[in-house]
Amino acid sequence: MKVAKFGGSSVASAEQIRKVAAIISEDHDRKIVVVSAPGKRDKNDSKVTDLLIELGELSLATGEAESELQAVLERYRSIAEELKIDGDIITLIETDLRERLATNRHNPGVFMDSIKASGEDNNAKLIAAYLKSTGLNATYLNPKDAGLLVSDEPGNAQVLPEAYDQLIKLRDHEGVIVFPGFFGYSPEGTLVTFPRGGSDITGAILAAGIQAELYENFTDVDSVYAANPNVVNEPVEIKRMTYREMRELSYAGFSVFHDEALIPAFRKGIPVCVKNTNNPSTSGTMIIAEREYFFNPVIGIAADDGFSTIYVRKYLMNREVGFGRRLLQILEDEGLSYEHIPSGIDDTSVILREHQLTDEMQERIIDRIKNELHADDVYIEKDFSMVMIVGEGMHNTVGVSARATAALARAHVNIEMINQGSSEVSLVLGVHQEDADRAVQALYEEFFGASDGTIQ
Amino acid sequence: MKVAKFGGSSVASAEQIRKVAAIISEDHDRKIVVVSAPGKRDKNDSKVTDLLIELGELSLATGEAESELQAVLERYRSIAEELKIDGDIITLIETDLRERLATNRHNPGVFMDSIKASGEDNNAKLIAAYLKSTGLNATYLNPKDAGLLVSDEPGNAQVLPEAYDQLIKLRDHEGVIVFPGFFGYSPEGTLVTFPRGGSDITGAILAAGIQAELYENFTDVDSVYAANPNVVNEPVEIKRMTYREMRELSYAGFSVFHDEALIPAFRKGIPVCVKNTNNPSTSGTMIIAEREYFFNPVIGIAADDGFSTIYVRKYLMNREVGFGRRLLQILEDEGLSYEHIPSGIDDTSVILREHQLTDEMQERIIDRIKNELHADDVYIEKDFSMVMIVGEGMHNTVGVSARATAALARAHVNIEMINQGSSEVSLVLGVHQEDADRAVQALYEEFFGASDGTIQ
Structure with missing residues (x-):
């Protein structure tokens, strides 16, 4: 059925x-x-x-x-x-x-x-x-x-x-x-x-x-591609990928499949197939629980723009139990959800989707962080993109982050933020929005440049 | 005076x-x-x-x-x-x-x-x-x-x-x-x-x-070194470094100078000199507000062990406004301070110094995260080291993270976490404790291998 x-x-x-x-x-x-x-x-x-x-x-x-x-x-x-x-x-x-x-x-x-x-x-x-x-x-x-x-x-x-x-x-x-x-x-x-x-x-x-x-998802492309075809010329087709990989890629900008849609299928272990209504005889992309990742630790490169960073600096921040919690409380009071919180010793940033932030809200947030948390410095920067490298093999393959960061260095893309460590299947690189396409192209070339058109 | x-x-x-x-x-x-x-x-x-x-x-x-x-x-x-x-x-x-x-x-x-x-x-x-x-x-x-x-x-x-x-x-x-x-x-x-x-x-x-x-800090070494001399053989001497560099390095394990000690000097702009009581004629290390970093974007490599990770996974976590705040509240209730919070879509980790965590506290934390936050999965992993690469030039030099991650890949060190993005002067790499010395050695070789014994 x-x-x-x-x-x-x-x-x-x-x-x-x-x-x-x-x-x-x-x-x-x-x-x-x-x-x-x-x-x-x-x-x-x-x-x-x-x-x-x-x-x-x-x-x-x-x-x-x-x-x-x-x-x-x-x-x-x-x-x-x-x-x-x-x-x-x-x-x-x-x-x-x-x-x-x-x-x-x-x-x-x-x-x-x-x-x-x-x-x-x-x-x-x-x-x-x-x-x-x-x-x-x-x-x-x-x-x-x-x-x-x-x-x-x-x-x-x-x-x-x-x-x-x-x-x-x-x-x-x-x-x-x-x-x-x-x-x-x-x-x-x-x-x-x-x-x-x-x-x-x-x-x-x-x-x-x-x-x-089986859950067949008919759309207008032959398969899920390893990168956005509008950014990368003729990207390779993905033949098999895991639920987690698809979910991370769709969250990070792959529009082929809604990022929350996989969860019911994943929970009951129903395989999902992405197929083309206009070309139904091609096999499409199978989304399943597990795949061999020895040859392809990375399955896709996604990018999404429209991120802002709230930067907060305060001396001895790391000694202050409760600082991070109170910072997040201020965002919660504004109904904001955030994506990442990279942190140093005396500083921390909160990265969030900027469509949520009105001018008025920004002023209120900056004021509250200065006055209630006694921060030494607070400012908001806009127009960041989050580039995500996704693959089941990433966590256990030495050198994926090395290859990724080297590719961006060759393309002269400055990395504003790196987040790796919680998700086992993705590495997030924050870059300036104007560098995002170049970043995706460089990463694609690094991980898929030698491919023959499909990845298993 | x-x-x-x-x-x-x-x-x-x-x-x-x-x-x-x-x-x-x-x-x-x-x-x-x-x-x-x-x-x-x-x-x-x-x-x-x-x-x-x-x-x-x-x-x-x-x-x-x-x-x-x-x-x-x-x-x-x-x-x-x-x-x-x-x-x-x-x-x-x-x-x-x-x-x-x-x-x-x-x-x-x-x-x-x-x-x-x-x-x-x-x-x-x-x-x-x-x-x-x-x-x-x-x-x-x-x-x-x-x-x-x-x-x-x-x-x-x-x-x-x-x-x-x-x-x-x-x-x-x-x-x-x-x-x-x-x-x-x-x-x-x-x-x-x-x-x-x-x-x-x-x-x-x-x-x-x-x-x-001038504030002269007399100790028993000729200068601050670019890495721990117990880990790296004859590391180069640092001749000039900034307050921020010294503060990050001492926080991350450099014992030559207490990490909070610099703040009063920094605030009043007093230069600090680290000198050797047993060899007072050598010039030592000057710690100042600014330095030229064109030739040395990286000034030192530090490592500190004894870190634990609290891993939390919950589907649709990122849709839940307030999840992160409530997680940090649980840690705050135990009086715990944390270092980093890398996050994925459905998961987040909190990295903290493990000497703070008693067995009883761990049980309580896991129970509360499961019961109050309805997490799908929670566990604590121990024995991580945080390796920190420090340098004023890092933020504006394309490729520092590429060189760092490549060096670790060559040394077969798996990177469990990367935190870059808030501090402009450091990049933190989480590794398993047993890999920490090898990581420091590989990074030292990458950034200082060609040096003639001192860095300006």
Whole structure:
């Protein structure tokens, strides 16, 4: 039994949905199909989810958004017409959307979650109808009916353990289930979405729930690559990698797979395969629990920008029990999460994602650190990138950090921060944002320059 | 006007004290002489401070320690006799010691501080008497009379800012002042000691207090070396280094200079010179505010052992605002200070000095992290060394970390942790304790292998 998830570009048009149908018909083990909202058909196109956000926000603000509603319906209509699906489906989608627009207007968080989630939900209904029209025994299933219970955090839901007691029953379902990604329901019955990109999460939860033999994640690339193809020319394809490697890479900027999506699959030991809807005969990338890493201690190089550093210096800081805790308390009071805390004897830095920091917050933080912690010096620096080298073999292979730092030295990239020591599978190098691409290219050349195009 | 501090080995015997007298007579700018307690005369000898600790502890425990008292007096007596100082000095020291032994017995902290500090105090009296006997205008000065006010933390005193208002008056003193190192007095008049090795601190405070042109720190080596001579064969001599470099190196294991001692000198911009009592004509090591670092980005390699790592793993840790703060709170509740906190996505480690950790404390910490923070995995690993590469030029020189990590790779030393990013002058590499010497040797060879014996 397999769960197959199709991303936005795989279900963006009638042509793409025909490929999905072919993929499903080809393997009868593909019992659960998780779908995203229609994505972009070409570079200049809009994703349905973005249209829905526009629609929802305008409707809340002005009470009127008819042309935005029609733009959404038009996307479904063009697909339905080309696929020659019964016209009733569009009426059904329109009714559903108008109902959502009329409900929960007093609660913008819940309202927007419901509008956004309609992209996946209605696309699942449409795809189920199409599959049925091709003669397949396919049914749309709503997450509420399936028992996909999640925590009540709009836009940030987490699956609740009791959901799995319900989901296991889907094993007994006859035929193919078409399931919308991206959302579940709270125990009180409210629709709540996962973080964006959350259809991957839905797929992983269902795969774990039915104890699938495989979770297939269909996207628009042949595999996961060892580096970002926009930065490195024709990077090698990764054939096999571990959950931990994928999770670290996606956290550090690999967009192919949502970084939290792997956890349910990992916990139940479900293998994950990343495949290409447009080229389904290629084997893709298998994500599994363990791999041989003797020949490839490093599997990928990722980079993410937009980091700031809060630098704090105080003489005899290291003698002051509680200094670090009080520093983190100040950040916590502002609701900030941090990434790394490199520390010297008399100084410490906190590295965090800068989108969290408003100007006002920065002033408050600096003032509090100066006044409450009596720091000698405090300042905030911006525009850092975190470059991450990931690989299961790193921890036990002497010399990975040597090769990495030498490669950056050759490329004249100054290393502002190094963090190694807690994660066994990654090494983080902080560099100035303008050096990030050059850093990734140099590291790629060092670890993959001699490769023949794929790594096992 | 100069302050000259003489360490334990420089005042261990009559022969050594004659050298001290010659050094003082030679330069009339040496107006304040800070002395330690008599140190070891040879490898198998005892330091007077250790004899005093034995004496104090036994006296407190049993009320009787006459032979221990005689052992201390015997050290002073042998010096006084050989130097032909008036016999009254020994009577004076004996009276002083018996008085200390009879006072503050209800308060062991204050009692022990007073007993320990007598080593420096009585040695200062003895040396002042000797200098006077040679015809020098020398006076013993008690820290209370000088106004050396410190915080009331037994064994861990810090100078109070108001002390400097008094100490400046010492500039007007006629002749040479002989001043005992290691202790001051609280505003309430209680004797309080600095951390051990604190005579360096006294010297630095006095140098700052009288705005000396130079603080000379006389010891038993010709200079500060770029690495521990017990680990590296004939390491190069450092001729000039900055305060920050010295402070980081001494924190990381260089025993030549107490790591907190530099701060008063640094704050007032007093240059510090480390010189050899046994070879006073060599220039020694100058410690100053700035140096040219173009040719020597790295100035020294230190290593210190006895570190433990508390490893904590929890899925989605990085999403949990406050996790790090709550982790540090648990350590703070146990009174623990930490050194580094390397962190991954789902895991973090806290590195701390393991002498702080009792077995019971470890159990409590692990339990609390599991139960209160709901961590998936927690364990403590021991026997790590922190190897520190120090140099003003490190931050702006591309490739220092590359050379360091490559050197360790060649020496087959696995790097367990790297911390770079907060301090601009150091890079910390965590290694297993058994690899530490090999790591220092490899790094020394990399950064100093081609040197001709000294670095500027």
